Every structure is written in structure tokens, then in C-alpha cells.
Amino acid sequence: MTRIGFLACADTLPGAGERRGDAFEHDIEVAALRPAFAELGLDLIEIDWRSPLADFEGIALVLLGTAWDYQDHPAEFLARLDELVARGIAVHSPPDVVRWNIDKRYLQDLASRGAVTVPTLWFDDVDREGVLAAMEQFGTDRVVVKRQVGAGALGQFSFKRDSLPDDGWNMGKPCMVQPFLASVPEEGEYTFVFIDGAFSHGVLKRPAAGEYRIQSLYGGSEHDFAPSPTDLATAQAVVAALPFAAPLYCRIDMARLPSGELAVMEAEMIEPYLYPEQGPHLGETLAKAILARL
Structure with missing residues (x-):
């Protein structure tokens, strides 16, 4: 069996203490992939992306899986991907793709x-006045403020003209502002x-x-x-x-x-949840694509 790593993080892996509220998605995806992979000779291994490099011995390829804390540690995450590539492990998505994709610019x-x-304004940081200016530029009464390096809508805000942030508020990091889409x-x-x-x-x-x-x-x-x-x-x-x-x-x-x-x-x-419940053939399709790349 060819070993395929499924990178996760401490709070998405089972049996590792308190888990994220959406860690059940990790379980659903692994349960969908593992049997389909096994049928084609692939052994899916769940592994914390921070595990010692020795733990990756014998793994031919890694999927970035549910490494859902990478956005708070981007430099460390990218360094780990580079280390895996240096050991001859195929990384998907590769570090160059991750570097491009990690910042929403x-x-x-x-x-x-x-x-x-979506129309977007980009800021090194934004405050109350910046939010108001964005509303004026977009001609809207509601905007969404997101981190440039972020995932899962964590650290995201939506402001309306009648519920603006406090005078002293600021995002505190590079961010993007978009008009709220009623759709x-x-x-x-x-x-x-x-x-x-x-x-x-x-x-x-x-x-x-x-x-x-x-x-x-x-x-x-x-x-x-x-x-x-x-x-x-x-x-x-x-x-x-x-x-x-x-x-x-x-x-x-x-x-x-x-x-x-x-x-x-x-x-x-990088590490998108791929919704296997809506794509019951996902495991087989992904396994075949992996085999073609090994």
C-alpha cells in the first residue's frame, strides 16, 4: 500500500482533546476518502502538520487536508511544506501554489x-473611517471586512451604517473590504x-x-x-x-x-473541505488523480 498523508491540525484530529466545532467535517472527509483510496492501493494516514519530520517517513504524497490553523501561522506552515518537499514527498497543493493562494490578494x-x-478594497489596516469610506465608494449601507490571510470566516466582520464599529476599533491586520451581497x-x-x-x-x-x-x-x-x-x-x-x-x-x-x-x-x-456528501464519487476520483501523479 502506498502511504498518503492527510495533513490536519491538533484541533481537527480525533482523540486530541477539545476539537473545533467543525471537526466533524474532518471525520466525514476521511471516512469518504479512506475506503476509496484503499481499493486503489492507497493507505490514508491522518497526521498533524506539526508532527516531527520522522513521522512522515514512508509517506509518498500529502494532501493538506484539514490544516485549518495555518492562517495564524503562515510562515511556519509554508516552512513545513518546504521541508516535506525537500524530503522527496509530493505536496498537494505544492508550496508555490500555497504561497500564491495564502493571501487573498x-x-x-x-x-x-x-x-x-467581487468589488474589493485592500488595506494594510482599516478603522471606522475606512469602513465608512468603503460604504461611500461602493454606494452601499453594508460591507464585509475580511482578513487577507484567513479562512473559515474567522476574524471577519460585517458592518452597517447603523451599526458601525466603535471609534477606537481597527482590524489590526491586512484586510479587505467588500460590499455585502444580499444574494x-x-x-x-x-x-x-x-x-x-x-x-x-x-x-x-x-x-x-x-x-x-x-x-x-x-x-x-x-x-x-x-x-x-x-x-x-x-x-x-x-x-x-x-x-x-x-x-x-x-x-x-x-x-x-x-x-x-x-x-x-x-x-x-490549500486545505478546502471538498464536501464528499454532495460528491459521493470524490474518493475514487481523487485517488485516481493521485495515482496519476505518483
Whole structure:
């Protein structure tokens, strides 16, 4: 059996003390991948990305899996990926892809290559006045403030004109400000999963009542989604706009603009949850793609 590492972190791995509220997604994904991998001669090994390098002995390839604390330790995470590559282990996504994808300024690169993106202002930091200025520039009464290096909507804020941050508030780190898209709570956010550049399956993610964040941590739910040819082509155009060959896996998250066109919110190639419940063939498809790369 060829050993395949599934990188996780302390609070997503089972049996490691208190786990994240969305750690059940780790369990679902591993349960979907492991038997499909085994059928094709691949042994899936769950491993903390901070484990001693000796623990990676005999692993041929690693998936970045549920390393869901990387955004708070980006330099350490990238250094570990480089160390794995230096030991002859294939890393997916590779360090160069992760370096490009780890800072959401990659959206500027995608836009320059023709992908449809959400209007965005970029700041080294932002305060109350910056939030108000963004509302004026976008012509909106509500905005969302996100970390440039972040994941899972953690550390994210949404402000309205009648509920602005306090005078002394500031984000405290590089961030991005976008107009709030009413389509997210009304319609949902769309996910397109690609394996080796080919569309695998779609997911419609809906927030809980009174919420706009679609992640399970905030009560979001996931549903089967078969995209229209137009919407699928828009997502495929994002993959085509990547400044490198299509990675082993890629998750394109999109939301509908007031114009009716889908715009990319995220192009996730580091450690995206791939929604195996909406893509029951995911394990087999990913295993075959891995075998082709070994």
C-alpha cells in the first residue's frame, strides 16, 4: 500500500482533546476518502502538520487536508511544506501554489486574468473611517471586512451604517473590504469542486436564519447543486485564469452579484473541505488523480 498523508491540525484530529466545532467535517472527509483510496492501493494516514519530520517517513504524497490553523501561522506552515518537499514527498497543493493562494490578494491576479470577482478594497489596516469610506465608494449601507490571510470566516466582520464599529476599533491586520451581497442570505453561496481541473460536483451552501456566513461553524447547511451551463462556465473560467496548471484539487466558491452574474469569492487550493456528501464519487476520483501523479 502506498502511504498518503492527510495533513490536519491538533484541533481537527480525533482523540486530541477539545476539537473545533467543525471537526466533524474532518471525520466525514476521511471516512469518504479512506475506503476509496484503499481499493486503489492507497493507505490514508491522518497526521498533524506539526508532527516531527520522522513521522512522515514512508509517506509518498500529502494532501493538506484539514490544516485549518495555518492562517495564524503562515510562515511556519509554508516552512513545513518546504521541508516535506525537500524530503522527496509530493505536496498537494505544492508550496508555490500555497504561497500564491495564502493571501487573498490573489483575487487581484484572477481579476487581471479575466475572472469575475467581487468589488474589493485592500488595506494594510482599516478603522471606522475606512469602513465608512468603503460604504461611500461602493454606494452601499453594508460591507464585509475580511482578513487577507484567513479562512473559515474567522476574524471577519460585517458592518452597517447603523451599526458601525466603535471609534477606537481597527482590524489590526491586512484586510479587505467588500460590499455585502444580499444574494448570500437570500440565495446562498455556490461551490464548484474541481479535481485535476475537471468539474467534480457542486454544492449550494446556505446560511442559518439571521446569519450571512455559510460555514457549519455558524449553522450553515449544504445542499446538492447542479449548475447551469452558464454558471459552470463562469467557474471554469476561474480555474482557467489560474497562473499555473490546474492543481490536484480546487474549490471555487462563488456568489451572485446584483447583475445576476456569479463572482468568485474564494479559489481555495490549500486545505478546502471538498464536501464528499454532495460528491459521493470524490474518493475514487481523487485517488485516481493521485495515482496519476505518483
